[in-house]
């Protein structure tokens with residue numbers, strides 16, 4: 755398998771980009787602003803890096819807060835959507851493992867992305883981004899709550915286009931332990947419930963520090 759998952763994921767998200775853009779989202783902007791970002795100090799000019807922004811909805815929020823916004827997005831189709839929504843953001847259309855930064859970030863944001871990596875690669879990624887985070891920086895990372903930990907190529911059930919991408923499923927325990935093993939401290943935890951006709955998912959949101 756090795757790096758094949760990157761190729762498969764790029765192809766899947768290039769193909770799904772317009773479905774992502776046009777779907778109805780059960781959780782709207784106000785959840786992010788009033789709950790998810792509520793306790794974060796998004797003072798103008800603070801530096802945020804989003805990894806895997808997809809269609810760019812959160813990038814737009816980050817720009818609206820006046821943050822200094824950088825994003826790394828594997829899919830070229832998703833990157834185009836990001837540029838349309840958040841023209842002020844610096845969008846890097848690359849695999850995250852091919853990126854380097856001189857400056858460090860106040861925030862690193864990964865929503866629904868960590869689970870696209872096999873566990874061994876997710877572990878490498880956590881070590882890489884540890885060095886991109888300022889000493890008092892915060893990593894925000896989300897995935898679904900699953901009852902059994904497992905991984906492999908999987909079709910996206912809630913999209914019309916039944917294309918496969920790599921998916922790791924975490925339990926609450928295994929998600930927490932992933933970060934603890936890589937020297938992060940858990941600062942806070944929140945949940946996001948997505949319940950509509952297509953999706954019935956519970957998401958776990960971890961806020962992590964060094």
Ligand SMILES: C[S@@+](CC[C@H](N)C(=O)[O-])C[C@H]1O[C@@H](n2cnc3c(N)ncnc32)[C@H](O)[C@@H]1O
Pocket residue numbers: 760763764767805806807808809826827828829832848849850851864865866867870
């Ligand atoms: C499930 S989507 C989530 C998109 C968005 N964060 C959201 O919550 O709607 C995962 C995104 O991560 C991107 N991605 C996956 N692997 C990546 C990698 N190795 N480097 C950069 N981006 C990656 C995909 O192209 C896709 O846009």
